[in-house]
Amino acid sequence: RKEVEQDPGPFNVPEGATVAFNCTYSNSASQSFFWYRQDCRKEPKLLMSVYSSGNEDGRFTAQLNRASQYISLLIRDSKLSDSATYLCVVGGGSYIPTFGRGTSLIVHP
Amino acid sequence: ETGVTQSPTHLIKTRGQQVTLRCSSQSGHNTVSWYQQALGQGPQFIFQYYREEENGRGNFPPRFSGLQFPNYSSELNVNALELDDSALYLCASSLPTPSGQREQFFGPGTRLTVL
Numbered sequence: 001r002k003e004v005e006q007d008p009g010p011f012n013v014p015e016g017a018t019v020a021f022n023c024t025y026s027n028s029a030s031q032s033f034f035w036y037r038q039d040c041r042k043e044p045k046l047l048m049s050v051y052s053s054g055n056e057d058g059r060f061t062a063q064l065n066r067a068s069q070y071i072s073l074l075i076r077d078s079k080l081s082d083s084a085t086y087l088c089v090v091g092g093g094s095y096i097p098t099f100g101r102g103t104s105l106i107v108h109p
Numbered sequence: 110e111t112g113v114t115q116s117p118t119h120l121i122k123t124r125g126q127q128v129t130l131r132c133s134s135q136s137g138h139n140t141v142s143w144y145q146q147a148l149g150q151g152p153q154f155i156f157q158y159y160r161e162e163e164n165g166r167g168n169f170p171p172r173f174s175g176l177q178f179p180n181y182s183s184e185l186n187v188n189a190l191e192l193d194d195s196a197l198y199l200c201a202s203s204l205p206t207p208s209g210q211r212e213q214f215f216g217p218g219t220r221l222t223v224l
Contacts, residue, residue, distance in 0.1 A: 004151075006151075032211060034212065034213075042217070043199055043215040043216060043217050043218050044152065044199070044215050045215070046212055046213065046214065049212060087151055087152075089213075091211070096154055096157070096165045096166075096167065097142070097154055097213070098154065099144075099151035099152045099153070099154075100151050101149070101150050101151040102151050
C-alpha cells in the first residue's frame with residue numbers, strides 16, 4: 001500500500017457543483033496534513049492546512065479522520081478557476097512530508 | 110508570489126554530467142526542502158536542510174547531495190546524471206507555525222532534461 005493515496009481523476013464537474021476529494025494515508029503516526037493546489041507546469045501552492053477539528057476557508061472545507069486515516073477536501077460552488085490538480089501532503093513526527101500523486105479537477109461551463 | 114526563487118528555470122544536460130540547482134528561501138524561513146516531480150506524479154521528497162544541516166532524507170541515492178548556507182539559501186547537486194533524473198525540481202522553504210504544522214512555500218522549480 002502506498003503511503004499516501006489519491007484518486008487521480010479527472011473529476012469533471014459543472015460550474016456551481018460541489019466536489020469532494022479524499023486522500024488516505026498509511027502511517028498512523030502522521031501528524032501534519034495539508035492540501036496544495038498545482039496548476040499545469042507550475043509549482044504547488046498551499047491551499048490549507050488540515051487540523052484535527054477540521055477547517056474552512058470560504059468555499060473550501062478540509063477534514064481529518066484519524067480513525068480511518070484519511071483527509072478530505074470539499075469545494076462548494078465550483079468555479080472555472082478551481083480547475084487544477086489537488087495534492088494532499090502527509091507528514092510524520094520527523095516531518096518527512098509525503099505527497100500524493102494528486103487529483104485532477106476540471107470545472108466546465 | 111511566495112518569495113522563494115530558484116535558478117535556473119530550465120536546464121538541459123547529458124547523461125553522466127553533474128548539475129547544481131539553486132534556491133533562495135522566503136525571508137526568515139530557516140528550513141529548505143528539495144523535491145523531484147516527474148510528469149504526472151506528486152513531488153517526491155529528496156532531503157531537507159535546517160540551519161545548514163541535513164535534517165531528513167528521502168529515498169534518493171548519494172549522488173543527490175545538498176548544501177544550505179548561513180543566509181538559508183540552498184543548493185541541490187546531482188552527480189552522474191541519468192535519463193530518469195529528468196524532472197521538475199522544486200525547492201520549498203518553511204517555518205513552523207504556532208500549531209506545530211510546517212507549511213511549505215514552493216519556488217517555481219527548475220525543469221531539468223537529461224539527454
